[in-house]
Amino acid sequence: MSAARSSSEGRMRARLGPWALVIYGILAFAFLYLPIIIVVIFSFNDSRSTAQWSGFTMRWYQELMGDDQILLSLWNSLFVAVISTLIATVLGTLAALGLERYTFRGKLVVDSAFYLPIIIPDIAMAIMLLIFFNTSGIGFEPWRVSFLGTRLAVPYSVIIGHVAFNIAFVTVVVRARLASMDMTLEEAASDLYANSWQTFRRVTLPILMPGILGGALLAFTLSLDDFVITFFTSGAGFNTLPVRVFGMIKRGVTPEINAISTLMLLASFGLIVFSILSRRRSGSDEEAIQFGL
Numbered sequence: 001m002s003a004a005r006s007s008s009e010g011r012m013r014a015r016l017g018p019w020a021l022v023i024y025g026i027l028a029f030a031f032l033y034l035p036i037i038i039v040v041i042f043s044f045n046d047s048r049s050t051a052q053w054s055g056f057t058m059r060w061y062q063e064l065m066g067d068d069q070i071l072l073s074l075w076n077s078l079f080v081a082v083i084s085t086l087i088a089t090v091l092g093t094l095a096a097l098g099l100e101r102y103t104f105r106g107k108l109v110v111d112s113a114f115y116l117p118i119i120i121p122d123i124a125m126a127i128m129l130l131i132f133f134n135t136s137g138i139g140f141e142p143w144r145v146s147f148l149g150t151r152l153a154v155p156y157s158v159i160i161g162h163v164a165f166n167i168a169f170v171t172v173v174v175r176a177r178l179a180s181m182d183m184t185l186e187e188a189a190s191d192l193y194a195n196s197w198q199t200f201r202r203v204t205l206p207i208l209m210p211g212i213l214g215g216a217l218l219a220f221t222l223s224l225d226d227f228v229i230t231f232f233t234s235g236a237g238f239n240t241l242p243v244r245v246f247g248m249i250k251r252g253v254t255p256e257i258n259a260i261s262t263l264m265l266l267a268s269f270g271l272i273v274f275s276i277l278s279r280r281r282s283g284s285d286e287e288a289i290q291f292g293l
Helices: 002-042 060-063 068-101 106-117 122-136 156-179 184-191 196-225 228-233 241-249 254-293
Strands: 142-147 150-155
Touching: 002 150, 002 184, 002 254, 060 156, 060 254, 068 106, 068 142, 068 150, 068 196, 068 241, 106 156, 122 156, 142 156, 150 156, 156 196, 156 228, 184 196, 196 254, 241 254
Parallel strands: none
Antiparallel strands: 142 150
């Protein structure tokens, strides 16, 4: 009798198990993405109230495109993100190659230092950068430049601060790609009389490209989204988009803020699609290198 009951309970668990997993997955996705969906929907709300739907409108996007301060903050964010990503990607890739391929005195200390920006809280790093800029004399002098037809005045301190924490993320991603790289491909290139530069350009770099692009996209996203370090290192009168949104949200959440969030969400989806397409292309390039050698 007990054996039959145990067998019946086991069959019931086997039937309920997949359904429980499906329900858990649905609830988890709803918890993560339902707030995002609500923000997107209410960015088209005809009323300024974020609690009551009054009809569909594109008015908030039109007002957003006509707000000079928001557009200036957007160009500031894009400029800082592009410049800091380019610098961090080059330096982070070189650091990953050096740490993964070579042995030198103090390597453990250097390796540990690259993990500090990932481990320590943003507020701690922001305060340290602020103290460094004040005591070193760098200050918050602006770099006056024209970007996408707009005159910007971006403090050097903001770019240096973004590069400081982005290098760590690029280094970690590229090192992960290096660790899984097949070294025999470089050896085969040397056997075919390729010099060091030819081997790096035609074999190593194409294989590393998914990691480099992944690190660059991560650095770009973190830089575009950063608030704490930018707030502490920007000085007076300079706003990126997150800092501007923070100032706006003090007066309450409006559909205009929802519109900004929706546009940033679309930009994030664009980066994800670009990353997937780049990985597929880099994967086909790696197969071509392997068969070519």
